[in-house]
Amino acid sequence: MTGQRFRLVVEREVGALERVLGVARRRNLGVESLSVTSTDPQTWNVQLHAREVAPAEASLALRQFSALTNVRLARIEEV
């Protein structure tokens, strides 16, 4: 599989996952898969696999993820 994988640590709060998906939709990331797991009661670990998007769009998406009030950490990995 190619594309980008976004890894986020998101605070568990009503609406937090929707906000993440809102960014994915508006940046047209073309979500291939999404998984949410949890290691502690405060946060979710989100892995979002995006269809290949232009680097500029991916980096804008990353900045938009990090700007969300609930997101503690966001990074991007090429896969």
Added chain:
Amino acid sequence: MAMPALREATVTQATTARGADLVLIALQRAGTDVVFGYPGGACLPIYDALPDHPWLKHILVRHEQGAAHMADGYARVAGRPGVVMVTSGPGATNLVTGLASAYMDSIPMIAITGQVSTALMGRDAFQETDVIGMVTPVTKHAFLIQRTEDILPVIARAFQVSMEGRPGPVVVDIPKDVQISEGSTRAGEPRLRGGHAMRDLDERAFDEAAELLAKARKPMIIAGHGVRIGRAHAGLRELAERLDAPVAMTLLGIGVIPDEHPLAAGMIGMHGSPRTNRAINAADVILGIGLRFDDRVTGKLSAFAPNAKIIHIDIDETQIGKNVPTAIGIAADSKSAIDALLARVQKKTHPEWRAALDADRAKPKLAQFEDRMELAPRPVVRAIREIASPDAYFVADVGQHQMWAAQHLGFTDPDRFLTSGGLGAMGYALPAALGAQVGAPDKEVWALVGDGGAQMTIQEIGTAVQEDLPVKMIILNNGYLGMVRQWQQLFFNGRISQTPITSPDYVKLADAYGARGFTVERRGELRPALEAAKRATGPVIVDVRIEREANVWPIVPPGGANADLIEGPSS
């Protein structure tokens, strides 16, 4: 025996309170003294608690959209978040336009929405809407409070989120049972979460920016709303003078540099000045501060500033590089950024560049057309400017009159012009003017409104009368949804479709509401009516029958390049 002098008293304060009281205590702790609201079932407990908190002034609106626009106008004038309080379901749905407008224009706002009780949520209960789901795209953040003990910290946090970084609206949805149960009054400090504190300034990027500016031969600054919000106008002016760079302004940047300043280049974009748009086209370095380079500013993107390297500074990092390619992007608030640049740039002069710009002054083409009109838009706007006090606030609705206001009011102060710039929401002006009047009770507030937009929120005249707010609502009445009629005329082969619009008799309407009304049909009637509006101690409507088919000039055709603007009726 005389009582000993009192040396110590123990004040017993309740340590618990109903959720409804906690909401109001949280507002008080955040420094709120006025809310714009409308009651209903799901926020009844808060309204029931309201009389016990007499320090809080509540302004009863006529429609929740009005409440949001009032909070917006209040926030712009008072410089702190406007607060709205409404019920669930229809109360919350009615808010959406006002939230979206505040979101686009970076206005701090707290909207408290009552919600059905937690046990009913998700059951399609009476007046239940998924508020979080509905407002998420148009707010900076939205909280659902599920436990009474969270009320104080969450509301404190909501204020913080609303104001930090790029300001914006935050919704706090509170179910009815949470408002009724008891919680501690001691809790308080918001849990500081997320890592969104401003990062350190990127010194190297500023060095590079200063270097680029030093090398520029045709520098230009574009100032947006961020310069006003960051209170950076004095520094901006100094920077412009230091760089000898003309300053173009976005619609919401208007006023950051006084109109009469030799470096003030006017508004950029779709209805901007031809001179400014041409200058942007010729510039070799553009310093954009506090704007997002939206399409109304850039015109056709691929043709925007083709000769320029762009330095983009914005507090919102997600704006940088989004719309225009940038040579240097810096995420910083406008004031720190301008200070950082001032510390780095030397005095420059660009006599040739300045002379070329000055030679390109717009020819006074419009005057000959205006003479044939009984009430042409420009002289009407100018008359309002002349009669209003110099420190008056002006609130424009959306449409042709908004552009005439932006073009002809002539601002010398950065904070006097309010309009729904990003969303372009008709119906904004009257309620926003009321909010502005609440925020600045001693100042004149003039709303300039079209006859279309006027009829969207005219009911707030009722609020103005009830609260005795002396706003001056000037309707530039052309019998059309003028801006759309203009597009039909210019870009849709003149086919007029659903743009003629009738109006009520505004004088009778004003009278029915208990306000004053005037009609102006002749030039000679204009000034006396405006003078009367100025003197009035309560709300006034002035219905000015302007030339019906006057157009806004210049105009960049939709999708066209800024350089291809149409300057006037003959070109």
